[in-house]
Amino acid sequence: MKGMMMQRPLRISDILEFGAEQYQHGEIVSVRTEGDIHRYTYPEAAARTRQLANGLLAHGIELGDRVATLAWNGYRHFELYYAISGIGAICHTINPRLSPEQLIYIVNHAEDKVLFLDTTFVPLIAAVKDHLPKDLTYVIMSDKDKMPKDMPFEALCYEDLLEGQPATIDWPEFDENTACGLCYTSGTTGHPKGALYSHRSTVLHAMMIIVMQTSSFVEGSKVLPVVPLFHVNAWGLPYSAPLSGLSIVFPGSALDGPSLFKLMDDEGVYSAWGVPTIWMGLMAEIQSQGRMPKGFKDVVVGGSAAPRSLIKAFEEHGASVSHAWGMTETSPVGSHGVLPAWMADAPLEEQLDIKQKQGRRCFGVEFKIVDEDGKRQPHDGKAIGELFVRGNTVVSGYFNNEEASAKALDPEGWFGTGDVASIEPGGLLVIQDRAKDLVKSGGEWISSIDLENLAMAHPAISNAAVIAVPHKKWDERPILVAVAAGAEKPDLAELQAHMEEHFAKWQLPDDVIWVDALPLTATGKVSKLTLRQTFADYVHPDER
Ligand code: AMP
Numbered sequence: 266m267k268g269m270m271m272q273r274p275l276r277i278s279d280i281l282e283f284g285a286e287q288y289q290h291g292e293i294v295s296v297r298t299e300g301d302i303h304r305y306t307y308p309e310a311a312a313r314t315r316q317l318a319n320g321l322l323a324h325g326i327e328l329g330d331r332v333a334t335l336a337w338n339g340y341r342h343f344e345l346y347y348a349i350s351g352i353g354a355i356c357h358t359i360n361p362r363l364s365p366e367q368l369i370y371i372v373n374h375a376e377d378k379v380l381f382l383d384t385t386f387v388p389l390i391a392a393v394k395d396h397l398p399k400d401l402t403y404v405i406m407s408d409k410d411k412m413p414k415d416m417p418f419e420a421l422c423y424e425d426l427l428e429g430q431p432a433t434i435d436w437p438e439f440d441e442n443t444a445c446g447l448c449y450t451s452g453t454t455g456h457p458k459g460a461l462y463s464h465r466s467t468v469l470h471a472m473m474i475i476v477m478q479t480s481s482f483v484e485g486s487k488v489l490p491v492v493p494l495f496h497v498n499a500w501g502l503p504y505s506a507p508l509s510g511l512s513i514v515f516p517g518s519a520l521d522g523p524s525l526f527k528l529m530d531d532e533g534v535y536s537a538w539g540v541p542t543i544w545m546g547l548m549a550e551i552q553s554q555g556r557m558p559k560g561f562k563d564v565v566v567g568g569s570a571a572p573r574s575l576i577k578a579f580e581e582h583g584a585s586v587s588h589a590w591g592m593t594e595t596s597p598v599g600s601h602g603v604l605p606a607w608m609a610d611a612p613l614e615e616q617l618d619i620k621q622k623q624g625r626r627c628f629g630v631e632f633k634i635v636d637e638d639g640k641r642q643p644h645d646g647k648a649i650g651e652l653f654v655r656g657n658t659v660v661s662g663y664f665n666n667e668e669a670s671a672k673a674l675d676p677e678g679w680f681g682t683g684d685v686a687s688i689e690p691g692g693l694l695v696i697q698d699r700a701k702d703l704v705k706s707g708g709e710w711i712s713s714i715d716l717e718n719l720a721m722a723h724p725a726i727s728n729a730a731v732i733a734v735p736h737k738k739w740d741e742r743p744i745l746v747a748v749a750a751g752a753e754k755p756d757l758a759e760l761q762a763h764m765e766e767h768f769a770k771w772q773l774p775d776d777v778i779w780v781d782a783l784p785l786t787a788t789g790k791v792s793k794l795t796l797r798q799t800f801a802d803y804v805h806p807d808e809r
Pocket of ligand 1: 497566567570589590591592593594597623682683684696708710
């Protein structure tokens with residue numbers, strides 16, 4: 266027998282309208298690319314968002330169209346999130362740190378109709394524009410009087426799209442499974458793959474993280490998403506904040522320790538979310554000033570394993586740290602390391618033992634770990650296996666990519682994360698290693714395999730492997746371990762120049778180490794595990 270309850274679609278537009286009605290004093294504060302600080306309330310944000318939605322409709326944007334953004338964290342980007350998805354189009358957030366090749370690929374693959382960009386990114390687009398769709402409309406996210414002089418390509422001004430448009434709209438109603446957002450993630454090799462979120466998955470995720478991380482969602486307090494809006498929807502904060510009455514502080518482009526410290530101090534930010542690299546920069550500034558930014562109490566760290574020393578430093582300065590795990594493919598939050606209530610009075614070192622782990626799974630996300638044959642392993646804290654996940658906020662495949670979609674799920678319908686983990690009897694997740702061949706530097710991926718392939722195309726190299734080595738600031742950096750084809754051993758600069766055409770500069774290896782042979786596994790593949798062990802004591806050139 267079916268229950269007799271109404272079925273209303275979960276829609277993103279309802280989140281903003283809810284926030285604007287219920288939290289009229291909720292504020293959005295943004296550091297603008299124009300250089301100043303912009304602030305307005307949720308009702309004002311909603312009014313402009315409705316104008317923008319009307320502007321997009323007037324421009325011919327329809328249900329299912331992809332509309333791209335290339336922008337820092339700021340109020341216009343927030344408006345785009347809601348206006349695009351609100352009318353049933355798909356907000357495709359582009360990561361500006363991609364290589365030009367990847368950027369060209371994803372804009373063409375997504376078949377974007379419009380590209381909204383910050384002035385900062387005009388040169389980036391000018392350089393690749395000839396390879397982007399001919400009918401793409403460009404919109405510069407700027408005030409009219411701050412539009413770049415001598416624009417190298419034709420573009421509209423964001424504010425012109427809004428001008429004259431009504432600040433009211435009847436948000437269209439559609440199936441809650443309608444796509445709303447698209448975010449590409451780098452794979453171990455080949456082109457990036459698109460995770461295509463739905464209204465249903467996004468609304469559920471927004472509610473899920475509030476339940477999980479109640480300490481961050483204190484009505485009337487301010488949250489700072491340092492994690493970019495172009496990186497998995499800033500971990501869901503643009504949706505969870507208006508739902509729970511948080512004000513948002515968007516930091517713009519300056520993410521260094523001193524800039525963040527000043528902004529947080531001026532605004533009284535209570536909770537801030539970001540990757541370890543960001544928090545290391547901020548901690549250096551906290552140590553140099555000998556104090557925390559005013560009111561800062563809640564640190565959420567994720568995207569890479571948070572070092573124990575970093576968690577400890579924040580805890581000793583009076584902030585509570587929670588450590589989250591997730592992926593682009595999981596919306597992203599899958600688990601959250603909130604300290605169990607019964608440990609509130611435990612000594613710090615014991616608390617750190619827990620906080621260092623990746624935490625409890627979110628409600629609605631299931632975990633299993635399996636061995637190489639796909640056999641489930643016990644959740645006993647000892648067995649280690651690849652982590653698979655299942656739930657309403659997990660991808661079921663990749664956008665317009667049959668090949669990758671076919672490989673995404675196992676026969677039981679679970680998504681393989683490529684992370685190697687153990688799960689404790691109480692359910693705590695501990696990420697132990699990474700099965701996927703990638704390096705994560707400052708929260709961004711670098712494909713080891715693509716670097717290796719390119720290195721091996723150099724005539725002086727007969728075999729090569731790229732491994733991640735620890736780095737204080739960037740968490741991990743790639744180094745190249747190479748076998749020479751003959752007597753010639755080109756230096757690092759020459760090898761970097763060889764790879765530069767296909768990779769962004771920050772993705773290039775920082776060192777080359779020549780060896781006689783690479784270690785192999787029983788099946789004849791290069792053993793990355795052995796290599797990582799061999800170079801366990803390696804010290805990065807920056808830290809020598
Ligand atoms: P992305 O899709 O770029 O967000 O990257 C997701 C991947 O980042 C995961 O599969 C992990 O390899 C890694 N990751 C994310 N959060 C953590 C964490 N808290 N600890 C360790 N690795 C993490």
